[in-house]
Amino acid sequence: MESGYTDSELRRRLRTGQWSRLSRDVYVEAVLYGLPTWGLDLSKVHVTKASGRTRSDKIAELHRSRFESGDIAVVDGLHVVTPARAVVEAACTSSYEVGVVLGDAALREGLISPDLLVATADRHRT
Structure with missing residues (x-):
């Protein structure tokens, strides 16, 4: 493979949920911040965008929400939501x-502060 992964490594990462397939030959890491996956359904990739319509298919769940300054971070070259926003969005789409x-x-790992988590949750109540 061009990326350096063998076919068996690719299949294993997909099978264990470490990677999700977005489309043919396009994969994403399931959990970029290294947070636990307990209780999360990793069978779909959740994507949030600022405009357009929401949709769902076998691969992705597309959400629409506004973004505040500081809601976006760059991890391994990918534009992703910050850890605080990721925690809040996961709670909104799964369970308390x-x-x-x-x-x-996230608090234990020092990725967020209590004040930042509360402020982010207050901005994104639904």
Whole structure:
């Protein structure tokens, strides 16, 4: 493979949920910040964009939401939401328990502060 991964490595990463297939020969890392995946459904990639319509298919769940200054970070060359926003969005699309697990882990790892998490949650109540 051009990226240096063998076919068996690629299949293993897809099978374990480490990677998700966006389209033919396009894959994304499932959890970029290294937070726990307890309670999360990793069978779909969740994408948030500022405009357009929402949609869902076998591969992706497309959400629409406004972005505030500082909501976007760059990880390994990818534009992604910040850890605080990721925790809040995961809690909004899954469960309270998932939000607690992710929030606790992000706080413990120093990825977010309590004040930032509360402020982000207040901005994104739904």
